[in-house]
Amino acid sequence: MADRPSPPDWPATAAVAGRGQGRPLLLEEPLSFWGGYDAAAGRIVEASHPQHGQSLIGRVMLMASAKGSSSSSSVLAEAIRNGTGPAAIVMRERDLIVGLGCIVASELYGIHVPVLVVACEVWEDMAERSKGASPDWGITADGCGECSVRMIDPMTERSTAIAQGE
Amino acid sequence: MRILVRSAELMGARRLLDIESAHIDGCLYHGQASLDFVERLVASGGKVVVPTTLNVGSLDLIHPELFQGDAGTKSQAQRLMQAHIELGCASTFTCAPYQGPNRPRLGQQIAWAESNAIVFANSVLGARTNRYGDFMDLCAALTGRAPYCGLHVDENRRGQIVFALQDFPQERAGRDIWFAALGLFTGGATGSAIPVFTGLPLDTSEDELKALGAACASTGAVGMFHAVGITPEAGTLKQALGGLSAAATITVTRAMLNQTRAGLSRAKPGDRLAAVSVGTPHFSLAEFDQLLQLLGSAAAKPSIDFYANTSRYILWELEQSSRASKLRDLGITLVTDTCTYITPVMRQTQGLIMTNSGKWAHYAPANIGVEVAFGSLRECVLSAVEGRLVLDDHG
Numbered sequence: 401m402a403d404r405p406s407p408p409d410w411p412a413t414a415a416v417a418g419r420g421q422g423r424p425l426l427l428e429e430p431l432s433f434w435g436g437y438d439a440a441a442g443r444i445v446e447a448s449h450p451q452h453g454q455s456l457i458g459r460v461m462l463m464a465s466a467k468g469s470s471s472s473s474s475v476l477a478e479a480i481r482n483g484t485g486p487a488a489i490v491m492r493e494r495d496l497i498v499g500l501g502c503i504v505a506s507e508l509y510g511i512h513v514p515v516l517v518v519a520c521e522v523w524e525d526m527a528e529r530s531k532g533a534s535p536d537w538g539i540t541a542d543g544c545g546e547c548s549v550r551m552i553d554p555m556t557e558r559s560t561a562i563a564q565g566e
Numbered sequence: 567m568r569i570l571v572r573s574a575e576l577m578g579a580r581r582l583l584d585i586e587s588a589h590i591d592g593c594l595y596h597g598q599a600s601l602d603f604v605e606r607l608v609a610s611g612g613k614v615v616v617p618t619t620l621n622v623g624s625l626d627l628i629h630p631e632l633f634q635g636d637a638g639t640k641s642q643a644q645r646l647m648q649a650h651i652e653l654g655c656a657s658t659f660t661c662a663p664y665q666g667p668n669r670p671r672l673g674q675q676i677a678w679a680e681s682n683a684i685v686f687a688n689s690v691l692g693a694r695t696n697r698y699g700d701f702m703d704l705c706a707a708l709t710g711r712a713p714y715c716g717l718h719v720d721e722n723r724r725g726q727i728v729f730a731l732q733d734f735p736q737e738r739a740g741r742d743i744w745f746a747a748l749g750l751f752t753g754g755a756t757g758s759a760i761p762v763f764t765g766l767p768l769d770t771s772e773d774e775l776k777a778l779g780a781a782c783a784s785t786g787a788v789g790m791f792h793a794v795g796i797t798p799e800a801g802t803l804k805q806a807l808g809g810l811s812a813a814a815t816i817t818v819t820r821a822m823l824n825q826t827r828a829g830l831s832r833a834k835p836g837d838r839l840a841a842v843s844v845g846t847p848h849f850s851l852a853e854f855d856q857l858l859q860l861l862g863s864a865a866a867k868p869s870i871d872f873y874a875n876t877s878r879y880i881l882w883e884l885e886q887s888s889r890a891s892k893l894r895d896l897g898i899t900l901v902t903d904t905c906t907y908i909t910p911v912m913r914q915t916q917g918l919i920m921t922n923s924g925k926w927a928h929y930a931p932a933n934i935g936v937e938v939a940f941g942s943l944r945e946c947v948l949s950a951v952e953g954r955l956v957l958d959d960h961g
Contacts, residue, residue, distance in 0.1 A: 415576045430757075430787065435929040439597055445932045465758055467787045469681050469929075471591055473699035478597035493758060495787065496716075497699035499576040503569055504701045508602055515576075544575050 408529075410522050410549045412490065414541035416502045418514030420488030421538040421552070424530035425459040427451050433479070433501070434471035442484030460537045460549075461486035462530055464523065466495035476501025481509050488539045489515045490549065492523040514541045516549065570705045570713070577696075579713035583675055588618040588707035589663050591679030592700040593650045594908060595624040595643035603701060604649045607708065614654040614707040619663040621680045622848075623647040624909045627659070628878055628902045634910040643909075655707070659903035660877030662776070662848040664691060667879075672798055675718055677706035681788075682847045682925065685779035688790035690772060692798035694718050697789040717789050723799060724808030725792045727756050728815040731765030735820070738769070740958055743942035745774045746924030747823040749781025750830070755816060758787040762806045764794045773853055780847050781924030830927050833918055833939035835957050840917035840936075842868070842950045843906045844943060845875030846926040851883055853943070858889065860947040861896045868897045868950035871913055878902045907933050920955065922946050 428450040431437065436446035442455045456479070466472070476498065479485035485505070489498060499515050506512045516539060518526065526549070535554050541547040574582060592600060624643035626632050633640055651657055658666060663678075664686050670676050670693035678684050678695040679702070687693045696716040698706065706712045716722055729752055735741050752761050761782070770793065782788040792800035800806035844857070857874065861867075874893070876884075881902050884890035893900060906912050907930040912919070920939040921927055927938045939955050948956040 416572070432784075434596070435932050447931055465787060467753070467757075467785065469784075471594060471596065471700055473701055474592065474594075474596040474600050477603075477701070478599040481599045481602075482597065494577065495758075496573060496577055496702065497697060500569075500573060500699050500702050503572050503576070504603060505599070507569060508599065508606070 408551055410518060410526055412516040412518045412522070412547055412549050414514055414544050414547045415494055415517050416499050416515040417541050417543050418488070418502065418506065418512030419540050420460060420514055421536050422458045422460050422487035424534050424537050425451070425454065425456065425461050426527050426530045427461065427463040430463060430465050430467035432467050432469050432472055433475040434469040437475055437479065439475050439479035439482055439484055442479065456486040457484055459486050460488045460490060460539070462490045462526060464491065465493040466498050472497050473501040473504065477505045477508070480505035480511050480513055485513060488513060490526065491515065491517050492520060514539050516541065516547065567705070567709055569701060570709060570711060573702055574713035577713050577715045579715035581714050582711040583714040583718060584710060585616060585675050585677045585706055585712050587616055587670060587676045588614065588703055589621060589678040589680060589683055590618060590650060590655055590703045590707060591621040592704055593620050593623045593647045593659070595639065595646050600700070601642060601646050604646060604653070604704070607704065608649050608652050612653055612708050615710040616707060617668065618655045618707040619658040619666070620650055620655045621659070622661050622904045622908065623659050624904060626901055626903045626911060628881070632901060632911040653704070653708070658877060658879065660848050660879065661905065662850070662877060665848065665850050665877065665880060677703055677712045679703035681783035682776065682780035684789050685783050685791065686776055688717055689779055689792065689797050690775050697787065721808065723790065724760065724810060725762030725800070725806040726759040726813045728762045728764060728803070728812040730815055730817050731763060732817060733820045734765055734767070736767045740942040740944045742774060742777055742922055743940070743945070744823060745778040746781045746922065747826045748818065749778040750785050750924045750928060751818065751823060751826045753782040753785030753788055756786050756788060759813065760790050760792065761788065762792040762794065762800065762803065762812070764803060766793050766796060768795055770796050771852070773850055776847055777924065781928070784925045784928040827940055830940045831938050833937070833955050835955050837918055837939070837955045839870055839920050839939065839949055839953060839955055840914045841871040841873065841912055842920045842946045843873040843875070843912070843926060844922055844946060846905055846907065846921065846923040849874050849876040849880065851880060854884060854889060854893065856943060857947070858892060860944055864947055864951050866951050869953040870950055871899065872897055872950050873899045873901055873906050873912060875901045875905045910934070918955070920946055920949055
């Protein structure tokens, strides 16, 4: 166990505080939640989107930048309320419309989905490692500012659990 | 106020600024969260402190009989619109508040939502707003404050990527569609950078800039553009770029825009149409005059449903001048307070629907499950008369 390389911790900045864990989902193009995400069904519905038909439920969503309608905040907040939203959001460019959806869901419903912003080179690495069968990623950001994204090694998790007598 | 401060923190703004008007996008019903937010503000006695206009809702309150959705959604959507009025917002219900009275002036700080209105206010009017979304817009209206950052600040309004138009159509007739196509192309290419257009016709109208901005903001995170020689902060290319050099220059040809058009629709000339929808963003008086002129010179009345979305303010003006009855006699269904692609008002949503709006063409397929055909207003009218898709030769 000791010789397993430890998975990376990526440095990030929390734009919206919260905690989330899940498998990563890379959106290869920006998504406008309004008109692009069905918050009732939990599915990407923009026909020309590369991730069309996929769900964000329980995923750490990676989207480099945002696009489109300012109604997206509402759709995102509604998705979070409805349990059809992502577990966490990681972006390369800060976006108020995406951030607000999460802030309002946290204020109204006490569900705290974090939004993190990462530097370009970190983004590239994350995007690369999100592909294929990735383990869960975990984010704990109890305030705005510096934090990190952890790739959770399923082996380590289990060994920790055993060590804790669970 | 807590949401406002958390948003300021999110955007890295160190202080708030005073705003002079707000435009609220939150009256369109997106589910329970929309209503929960506003009801909490109504219950705590909230009132807006600056002149505040409202974006489209999910219902046409003037023509409620047009609504074809379920009764539960209808009553929630109606309550949402009403709750905003109780907060002191004006019952404008338009995505084009810049076509009403008291529009913002050059340099004024405002907090507007609705992506096309944001672009128009920043680019065409020279007022200053960030891309506010639902919730934040209302927080700003209730407090009269907004985070001092982004497009509120001089140095962030500089153009970044030059889109050099080579053979952009100069002749007015049928030109509207090229502005929409250019907007869709640019939004995809520029992302969140501020585009600067060179080579647009110097007689470009406000309605054409409106179509351009709305389409840009559909495919990209565009809050502002500059059109050299046309928009107020772009007297020259140098001014538009704020004295710096462009991050990139992209040459745009008519052939590229034709590709954008082709990518939107698989419809071919001669295909049967179910309906035509125009007025996204809401039609202006000038656009209604063009429509009347085109209808007047057509061989016959439209043979299929023809919808034109507009604001109740413009409708009132149309009623005053008897243009409304003329339009209705010619078979035009006037839709106010909402828009045909966000709510079930069209009688027929099976089959092919034609529009001259880049924004409608971009969103309608996912929103209401229609197939779109995309053409100029003139092509829309000719097609509506024939009941089949008629397109000019775009070679």
